[in-house]
Amino acid sequence: MRLSDKAPRAPHSAAQECHPKHVVQPHKAALLKRLNRIAGQVRGISSMIEQDRYCVDILTQISAIHSALDAVSMQLLRDHTQGCVQAAIKSGNGKPAIDELLQVVQKFTR
């Protein structure tokens, strides 16, 4: 686990603050709330299996978890691009930030 750099830092214009690899998510509370709900959905799948519920109903619920996770990912991607990537480009260091962005986007495409 990477140690985050918690030294004080000057605020910059982006909503998301990127200092080396320490990032305060601008939608932190909303993301945590969504993830809490997703954790509940995963426990719900376990209960359905324990209760011998119908496979197709379970699969439908799993598909809903994928959608909920995708909403979290899109929020993170948007904030990352508006924050870290934009800041890197403005500081003349866009290339590695864009390469990294595209690499992670690729993980979410087919």
Next chain:
Amino acid sequence: MRLSDKAPRAPHSAAQECHPKHVVQPHKAALLKRLNRIAGQVRGISSMIEQDRYCVDILTQISAIHSALDAVSMQLLRDHTQGCVQAAIKSGNGKPAIDELLQVVQKFTR
């Protein structure tokens, strides 16, 4: 929540037992174990956000959760096809079972 039909029923050849909509998953223990791990991964995402971890690392972990969920879905789909769908076809009632199978498969494609 649909009430499952818990009346006694005759065993059939498929590993998965389908009686109306009450299905004992043949890989129940393994599925529950996987889902337990996935619930842990979701809590891990929350921790990463709370600890202001780097967005790209969080996104990479979310992509791993999608893969883990897909492994659960493929197991459920396989057992559903070998169990319920096969049993429906053998009893001469394949059409609705196949339609339902394809509908749920479609939820997992792009």
Next chain:
Amino acid sequence: MRLSDKAPRAPHSAAQECHPKHVVQPHKAALLKRLNRIAGQVRGISSMIEQDRYCVDILTQISAIHSALDAVSMQLLRDHTQGCVQAAIKSGNGKPAIDELLQVVQKFTR
């Protein structure tokens, strides 16, 4: 390229006729029409690039091609399940047909 087996064969109840690996698609004409349209969409992407059209518009069109291909795949999957897979199950040989079906489904999930 596998040589298809064109020997005469007895018709069976499924709409799709499966003889070893020779399969007359029950929706042949409709599939060919769809594929013809998809080929046109692909040529359309080339034209957009040649005409220096805007990247985002090109990407939107590519996403439409994925959807059109998925419609073809779902039709093929449905006919394959109702035809070949169902016939294999009825003849008591369901296991390999189901394994193969799930393997190809997996190629279309994330």
Next chain:
Amino acid sequence: MRLSDKAPRAPHSAAQECHPKHVVQPHKAALLKRLNRIAGQVRGISSMIEQDRYCVDILTQISAIHSALDAVSMQLLRDHTQGCVQAAIKSGNGKPAIDELLQVVQKFTR
């Protein structure tokens, strides 16, 4: 069809030239070559169906077309981000370019 703006324009540092919505793709020749191959793959699917080839083999080939299209999309996305999006950010107009980028990324996720 949007008329592209073919007025002369000053070159900028990005490899990709964005003038309103007229974009010369920096990997134009390579993209056209890839798309030509994809058009051939689509015609190949039609031939397979005409020749009554096995459904699972056809589906496997369709899955290969999705992958080939994804390679084109990733190239376009990368060049778009390094070109148009980066240029918009540098000119202080990043917000709409980033919103548009994320919208198109979303079309390629599940």
